[in-house]
Amino acid sequence: MRSLVVLATLVFTTAASSAPVPKDVGQPVLYFSVREGDQSVFEVTGSSGTYDLTETVTKVVAKDGCMWVTVERRATKTTTVVYQVSAKGVSRVATNDQELAEPHALLKVPTKAGDTWTAKADTPTGPSTVYTAGKEEKVDVPAGKFMAIPIEGKITAQNGNGRIAIRTSWYAPNVGIVKMVYKVGDGVETRTLKSFKPGK
Template sequence: MRVVIVVGLLFAAVTHVAAAPVPKTATKVTYYPTTAGAKWVYQQEKREWEEVITKAEQRKGETLLTVSVTEGGGSYDDTYTISDEGVTKLTTSNFQLSRLLIKSPAKKGDAWAVETPVQKGILPEGGMATVGEAEDVEVPAGKYHAVPVRIVVTKTNGQVLATPGRTYTHWYAPDVGLVKFHCQDGGTDLDRVLKSFTPAVRK
């Protein structure tokens, strides 16, 4: 079985210039690209895989993304929606998630419940996600100022744990997405890092 917990992030930034008119709406900064062609290569221990946005469909009030994931000679699709409300991961491979990954705008200290529906072939975990303060993160792809989102697992298979279990931390950089992932399970630590990122070519 494999654990699939991915957290995305949107952050709103507002700039102000003295004596200038205040804009009616703030410029949104997304922590997940929304253009087909964006590509990531990740490394986790000796494993390496590629993720590519293959389709970006504009729908009323949101963007539906299809992301092709290729690893170990096989491939599958993930799907996301990005809207003013935040980022939601709908599916990964054949598994249903429908999980809000991050609200928009994101603020340090924001927290929300996350839970994987019970399905054969995926570990159903639940817990709380909390947004931390942006910090510099250095990975093979470069140095990024990224926002950490930490998930503490408090439930497995629908059962509340006596003590909190493993933790997952995801670091997201503006317009790039996930740049680093860390899992801590007792005395075991596991890292996933961004090896390269190729933005989509604007037409």
């Protein structure tokens, strides 16, 4: 009987030690898509109607301990945005080949509900954005269900009229934004992820 127990123990130990290690083990969690060819399609609904917005990762470069990710955005017009992605978060660093004076921090990781930070405008005369992190929650969109961190960005107009724009974006691991709600006055625009297709 004892020999059977010893044999069973050896078999279990050998199988456990030889089991393949998942590729994601030990890898940092990135709240953005960082593979060339990754494509996200969003449905955008607002005052101008409903239309699709397609974002495709066209280039990824490892630099300074980060991934520099170029995204082509196609809707009513085409724009190109470069993001700096790492285990510390996501920042916008360039738009349409115009490099920003400093990275605009969109998401900081790790973060907890109530954390705040301020990011300067993309242009020298633009207003800063005050970001506040929410608690991670489940988000249900046409592309599926995601656990995502909501980040509220509040922008106050500099012309003295006190008008405030609020943009809330939900970030999911390995995908990025899965939902966005943008409010200015009585106007509301929503963006929800319709599909996500990994690159090859």
